[in-house]
Amino acid sequence: MLSSAQTPRLLRSPAALTFKCLHTSPILTPASTSPSPSQILTNRKALLSRQTSAVDLAKSFLQRLRRHEPQISSFLYVSPDDIVLKQAEELDNRIKNNEEVGPLAGVLVGVKDNICTRDMPSTAGSRILENYRPPFDATAVRKLREMGAIIIGKTNLDEFGMGSTTEGSAYQVTANPWDLSRVPGGSSGGSAAAVSARQCTVALGSDTGGSVRQPASFCGVVGLKPTYGRVSRYGLVAYASSLDVIGCFGSSVADAGLLLNSISGFDNFDATSSKQEVPDYASQFVPLDYLESKPLKGLRVGVIHETLGNGVDSEVVSSVRSAISHLEELGCTVSEVSLPSFSLGLPAYYILASSESSSNLSRYDGVRYGNQVFGEELKSLYGDSRAEGLGSEVKMRILMGTYALSAGYYDAYYKRAQQVRTIIRNSFKDALDKNDILISPAAPSVAYKIGEKKNDPLAMYSGDIMTVNVNLAGLPALVLPCGYDGGSAGMPVGIQMIGAAFDEEKLLKIGHIFEQTLEGYSFIPPLVADE
Amino acid sequence: MALTLLRGLHSNCFRLYPSVYVARKHVRHFSVRSSQGQTAMQEKQHTQLKASTKSESAKYEEVLKNYEAVIGIETHVQLSTRTKAFCSCPYNYGAHPNTSVCPVCMGLPGALPVLNSKVIESAVKVGLALNCKLSLSSKFDRKQYFYPDLPKGYQISQFDIPIAAGGYLDVDLPVEFGGGHRMFGVTRVDLNRAGVPLLEIVSEPDMRTGTEAAEYAAELQRLVRYLGVSNGNMQEGSLRCDVNISVRPHGQEEFGTKVEIKNLNSFSSVSRAIDYEILRQAQLHSQGQADQIVQETRLWEEGAQKTFTMRKKEGLADYRYFPEPDLPGVNLSEEYISTIRDSLPELPETKRRRYENMGLNMQDVLFLANDINVAAFFDATIATGADVKLAANWIMGDIAAYMNNEKLSIDDIKLTPQELGELIASIKGGTINGKIGKEILFELVAKGGTVKGLIQEKDLVQIADPSEIEKIVDKVLANNSKQLEQYRGGKTKLQGFFAGQIMKETKGKANPALLNKILLEKLNSKP
Incomplete structure (x- = not known):
C-alpha cells in the first residue's frame, strides 16, 4: 500500500492538497509523492466519495501500528480493535445515510499519555499513575471526538513531560523510526514517532519547553506549538502550568493546522485559555496552483543570530541556511536578528519549570489515586509513595524547584527567572514587531543515540536551547523538516518558525508553502517507505 | 437576677469599668435567631459559667494595673456562595463527605481551578464595608504544604497582594460592659482558601480586652450577615477567629511575645480565652518569668476554661509561596467597584447611628441593629407611622420573648410589620386597650390575621362609653x-x-x- 519514497523532484502539482483536489491514488499513502499531502484532507475526500470506508482506514492504521510497534514502542496503550472499529463503523453509517460528519471524521489520533482520556489509562509516563483512568476527557480530546476523530491510543513520553528523549518514561524506551538506535526526542517522543511511522494520522503532544518541536524535528514530522492560551490545558497533566501547551503533530503542515483548528478556543474549564477568536486555519492551505511565483513576497523573516553559532551542529546550520535561501526564493525578505537575552532562556526555563512542577506534582501523594505505598504514618505514606512512584529526573526537578522557591532563595532564583522571562518576552515582541516570523533550528543537533545523554542531564537540557525561549514568551512556533544530516540517508533536520502571539495563521501559511515547494525531500522514514 | 450578676462578674472579671458589675435591669432574651443570632453579649446568657472568687478577680485587677494586652484577630469567613471557589460543585455544610466533588476539587491530574466570580464580589463587598482600599489588581498565590485534606498539596490563597487593605471597623460596646464606641483597624482582606471559599480578615493589633475582641468579632459577624456573604455561624465554623495576643508593661512601646489562640467557637470563648491568656501572661511577667512566654499556638479548652499549648513554632513554616499560574490576576475596574458600592445595604454602624438619632437608647439600638431581619422588621413597622419607642418595645419585649420560646426567627412569625403598626395605632387611638393589644399580638404572631379582623371577630373594641x-x-x-x-x-x-x-x-x-x-x-x- 505504501509506495517507496521517490527521488526528489522539482515543484510538483499541489492539487492534492485541498478539498478541491482530485486525489485518486491510494488514500492511505502517507506520502506516495513528495511533498507531503494532507492525510486528513485526502482521507476525507476518499471517505465522502465512498472510495474507502472508515473501517478500512482504521484497519490499515491498526495493522501498521502493530507492525511497527515492537520496534518503535511509541504507544503505552492502544485502543482495542473492536472499539476503534465500532467508532469507524458508526462513521460509515453516517456517511452512508448522508448525515453530516465532522471535519476530522475517521482521523486516527494518537494522544500523548499526559492528556486525559476517560476510556483509556492516562499515566503521564509515571509509575505513580500506573493504571490510572481519569473520569473525564481533556477538553482537546473531547473536541477531537466531537469532530469525528478516533483516538487510537496513548503515546509514550518522558515522565510528566520532563525530558528530551522519551527515555524518561517509566515504562518503555521509544525508538526513532528513522534509526532505531536513536531517540525520537521528547518529551512527546511517542507522538512524534507514531506520526513519523504513520501509526496514526496525527497526534497530540504537549510542549513546555520544546516537547513537541524537538521530537518533531528528530522524527522528521511537523510539530506545532500554539500560543499559550490558544488551546485549553484542561485535562493536560500539569508539568509547568505557565508554560504548558497542548500541541499538534502531523506529517504535513496542513494536518497539524487542521488538528489545531479542532482543538483551539476558549474553555470555561481553563481560566488561562484565551477568548481571542480562532481563525479558520484550513483557509491557509491554498493549492499552489493559485499562488504566484513569489507567494511569500514582502514577508519579513528574521533569522535569530544566536541560534546559528557555536554549539549547533554544522549540518543543522547548513540545512537551516538552505531553508532560509528557499524562503528567499519564495519572496521573503530575510535579515538577521540578534536576541542578546536568548541564552538566558535556558536557566530561566529550568528554574521556572522546576519550581512550578515541584508544586504541580505535590498532588501525587498516594492518598486519593495512583500508586500508594502503605505507611503506618501519614508521612511515610507520602514519602514512600512518592519515592517509589516518581522517577529520578522528576525527583531531581522537584528538588530543584523546591529549592528555588524556598524562603531565602526565592529572590535569587524564582523571582530573577521571572525577570528574565519578562526581558525575553519583550525582546521577542520587539523582534516580531519588525519581522513577520523568526527563524531558528528546532534543535542544535539531529536525533542522537539512545543512552547517549542519559547520564548527562546538562547536555540534555542544553539541547532545549532553541525551544525554551518560545515557551517563556508564550509564542506560537512551527517546526517542519527542512533537510537531512549527512545527505539523503541521514536524519531529518527541523527548522523552527516563530510567530507573534495568536498568529498561528501566518506560521501555517508560510510553513505550508515552504513545505509544498521544498524540492528534493521526502520525509518518510525508510522503515515505513520500504514496506 | 443573682445568677446574672455572678455571670457578669465572671466574664468581666478584669473589666476596667466598675459599672459592669451593675447587673442588667432587664434580662432580655436576645437570641432573636436561635441558631444564628448570638453576639458576644447575648451569648453569655446561654453559657454556664462558674463564678470566680472575689480574691481571683481582685488578683486580675491588680495584675492589670501594671500590664496591657495587645490583641489582634484573624477572622476566617466562609462565603455562602452556592458553589465552591474554584469549581462548580455545590457546597453544603453537613453534606456527607465526598458527595460533592469533581475532578477540580479532588485535585485530579489535569484538572484546573476556575474562579467563581461570586467570591470576588463577596470580597469586594466586605472590603468596602470595612472601609478598605481595594487593590485594582491582585493575584492568587500557592501556599504549599502536605495535608490529607489538601488534595493538590497547595492552597490557593493571596499572599503579598490582598484584594483589600487598610480599613477599619466601628464597634459599639454593649451597655453592660460600660458601653462606648471603638474603632479597630483592619489590615487586610484576602481570598484565603481554595475549595470552600474563605475570606480572611486580619485586624490591626488594636484591641486591649476580651470584650473588645469579642465585640469586634460580633460586629464582623453582623457585617457579613448584613452583606449576605456568609451565614457567619461560629458553631458550623463559617466564622472562625484566631486570636493573637501579647502582654506588655504599661508604657512599653514594643510588643511582648505573641501567642496565637485557636479553637474559639463562640464569642464568649473569644472573650474568656483572651482574659485567661492575659492573666496567664501578665502573671508570668509579674513573676519575672516573661521568658516563659514563647511564640506558640495554644488551644482554648472550653471544659477547663484554660488555654493549652498545641504546638510551638520552631522557626517559621516555609510555604514556598509563588504566583498561581492557573489563574489570571484579579483585575477590578472602578466601575465594577462603584456598582458594588451602590448595591451595599445600610451597614450595622450606619443603622445604629440612625436609630440613635431617632431617640432610642443604646441598649435598644444594639438589640434592633444586631440582626438585619429584626432591623428590617423594625424599619418596616415605623414606616407605617408607628411610634418608634413603642415599636421597639413590642419587638424587644413580647415578640422577642415569643420567638425565643418558640425558637423562631423574625421571618418565621406570622405577624407582619404592617399589623404591628396597626396594633400600635389601635392602642394609641383608643380602639383597644393595652391588655387586649397583648392578647391580639399573640394571635397575630402565632396565627397571623389582621388587627382589624381580630378586633371585629372577637368583639374587642374598647368600651369607652x-x-x-x-x-x-x-x-x-x-x-x-x-x-x-x-x-x-x-x-x-x-x-x-x-x-x-x-x-x-x-x-x-x-x-x-x-x-x-x-x-x-x-x-x-x-x-
Whole structure:
C-alpha cells in the first residue's frame, strides 16, 4: 500500500492538497509523492466519495501500528480493535445515510499519555499513575471526538513531560523510526514517532519547553506549538502550568493546522485559555496552483543570530541556511536578528519549570489515586509513595524547584527567572514587531543515540536551547523538516518558525508553502517507505 | 437576677469599668435567631459559667494595673456562595463527605481551578464595608504544604497582594460592659482558601480586652450577615477567629511575645480565652518569668476554661509561596467597584447611628441593629407611622420573648410589620386597650390575621362609653354588697377587687382609666 519514497523532484502539482483536489491514488499513502499531502484532507475526500470506508482506514492504521510497534514502542496503550472499529463503523453509517460528519471524521489520533482520556489509562509516563483512568476527557480530546476523530491510543513520553528523549518514561524506551538506535526526542517522543511511522494520522503532544518541536524535528514530522492560551490545558497533566501547551503533530503542515483548528478556543474549564477568536486555519492551505511565483513576497523573516553559532551542529546550520535561501526564493525578505537575552532562556526555563512542577506534582501523594505505598504514618505514606512512584529526573526537578522557591532563595532564583522571562518576552515582541516570523533550528543537533545523554542531564537540557525561549514568551512556533544530516540517508533536520502571539495563521501559511515547494525531500522514514 | 450578676462578674472579671458589675435591669432574651443570632453579649446568657472568687478577680485587677494586652484577630469567613471557589460543585455544610466533588476539587491530574466570580464580589463587598482600599489588581498565590485534606498539596490563597487593605471597623460596646464606641483597624482582606471559599480578615493589633475582641468579632459577624456573604455561624465554623495576643508593661512601646489562640467557637470563648491568656501572661511577667512566654499556638479548652499549648513554632513554616499560574490576576475596574458600592445595604454602624438619632437608647439600638431581619422588621413597622419607642418595645419585649420560646426567627412569625403598626395605632387611638393589644399580638404572631379582623371577630373594641361603664359598675357593686360595705368601712384596697370584677364582666374591654374614674366616684359617693 505504501509506495517507496521517490527521488526528489522539482515543484510538483499541489492539487492534492485541498478539498478541491482530485486525489485518486491510494488514500492511505502517507506520502506516495513528495511533498507531503494532507492525510486528513485526502482521507476525507476518499471517505465522502465512498472510495474507502472508515473501517478500512482504521484497519490499515491498526495493522501498521502493530507492525511497527515492537520496534518503535511509541504507544503505552492502544485502543482495542473492536472499539476503534465500532467508532469507524458508526462513521460509515453516517456517511452512508448522508448525515453530516465532522471535519476530522475517521482521523486516527494518537494522544500523548499526559492528556486525559476517560476510556483509556492516562499515566503521564509515571509509575505513580500506573493504571490510572481519569473520569473525564481533556477538553482537546473531547473536541477531537466531537469532530469525528478516533483516538487510537496513548503515546509514550518522558515522565510528566520532563525530558528530551522519551527515555524518561517509566515504562518503555521509544525508538526513532528513522534509526532505531536513536531517540525520537521528547518529551512527546511517542507522538512524534507514531506520526513519523504513520501509526496514526496525527497526534497530540504537549510542549513546555520544546516537547513537541524537538521530537518533531528528530522524527522528521511537523510539530506545532500554539500560543499559550490558544488551546485549553484542561485535562493536560500539569508539568509547568505557565508554560504548558497542548500541541499538534502531523506529517504535513496542513494536518497539524487542521488538528489545531479542532482543538483551539476558549474553555470555561481553563481560566488561562484565551477568548481571542480562532481563525479558520484550513483557509491557509491554498493549492499552489493559485499562488504566484513569489507567494511569500514582502514577508519579513528574521533569522535569530544566536541560534546559528557555536554549539549547533554544522549540518543543522547548513540545512537551516538552505531553508532560509528557499524562503528567499519564495519572496521573503530575510535579515538577521540578534536576541542578546536568548541564552538566558535556558536557566530561566529550568528554574521556572522546576519550581512550578515541584508544586504541580505535590498532588501525587498516594492518598486519593495512583500508586500508594502503605505507611503506618501519614508521612511515610507520602514519602514512600512518592519515592517509589516518581522517577529520578522528576525527583531531581522537584528538588530543584523546591529549592528555588524556598524562603531565602526565592529572590535569587524564582523571582530573577521571572525577570528574565519578562526581558525575553519583550525582546521577542520587539523582534516580531519588525519581522513577520523568526527563524531558528528546532534543535542544535539531529536525533542522537539512545543512552547517549542519559547520564548527562546538562547536555540534555542544553539541547532545549532553541525551544525554551518560545515557551517563556508564550509564542506560537512551527517546526517542519527542512533537510537531512549527512545527505539523503541521514536524519531529518527541523527548522523552527516563530510567530507573534495568536498568529498561528501566518506560521501555517508560510510553513505550508515552504513545505509544498521544498524540492528534493521526502520525509518518510525508510522503515515505513520500504514496506 | 443573682445568677446574672455572678455571670457578669465572671466574664468581666478584669473589666476596667466598675459599672459592669451593675447587673442588667432587664434580662432580655436576645437570641432573636436561635441558631444564628448570638453576639458576644447575648451569648453569655446561654453559657454556664462558674463564678470566680472575689480574691481571683481582685488578683486580675491588680495584675492589670501594671500590664496591657495587645490583641489582634484573624477572622476566617466562609462565603455562602452556592458553589465552591474554584469549581462548580455545590457546597453544603453537613453534606456527607465526598458527595460533592469533581475532578477540580479532588485535585485530579489535569484538572484546573476556575474562579467563581461570586467570591470576588463577596470580597469586594466586605472590603468596602470595612472601609478598605481595594487593590485594582491582585493575584492568587500557592501556599504549599502536605495535608490529607489538601488534595493538590497547595492552597490557593493571596499572599503579598490582598484584594483589600487598610480599613477599619466601628464597634459599639454593649451597655453592660460600660458601653462606648471603638474603632479597630483592619489590615487586610484576602481570598484565603481554595475549595470552600474563605475570606480572611486580619485586624490591626488594636484591641486591649476580651470584650473588645469579642465585640469586634460580633460586629464582623453582623457585617457579613448584613452583606449576605456568609451565614457567619461560629458553631458550623463559617466564622472562625484566631486570636493573637501579647502582654506588655504599661508604657512599653514594643510588643511582648505573641501567642496565637485557636479553637474559639463562640464569642464568649473569644472573650474568656483572651482574659485567661492575659492573666496567664501578665502573671508570668509579674513573676519575672516573661521568658516563659514563647511564640506558640495554644488551644482554648472550653471544659477547663484554660488555654493549652498545641504546638510551638520552631522557626517559621516555609510555604514556598509563588504566583498561581492557573489563574489570571484579579483585575477590578472602578466601575465594577462603584456598582458594588451602590448595591451595599445600610451597614450595622450606619443603622445604629440612625436609630440613635431617632431617640432610642443604646441598649435598644444594639438589640434592633444586631440582626438585619429584626432591623428590617423594625424599619418596616415605623414606616407605617408607628411610634418608634413603642415599636421597639413590642419587638424587644413580647415578640422577642415569643420567638425565643418558640425558637423562631423574625421571618418565621406570622405577624407582619404592617399589623404591628396597626396594633400600635389601635392602642394609641383608643380602639383597644393595652391588655387586649397583648392578647391580639399573640394571635397575630402565632396565627397571623389582621388587627382589624381580630378586633371585629372577637368583639374587642374598647368600651369607652361612660354610661355603659357606669351600668356595669352599678351592676358589680350591687352584686357585691358585702365587699362594698367593707370598702366603705375603710378597706379601700378592695378597689382592685371591684376593678377586676368589672374587667371580667367586660371581658377586659373597658377603658381602664374611665373604669377607675367611674368606679372611684361610685365607691366614694354616699349611699
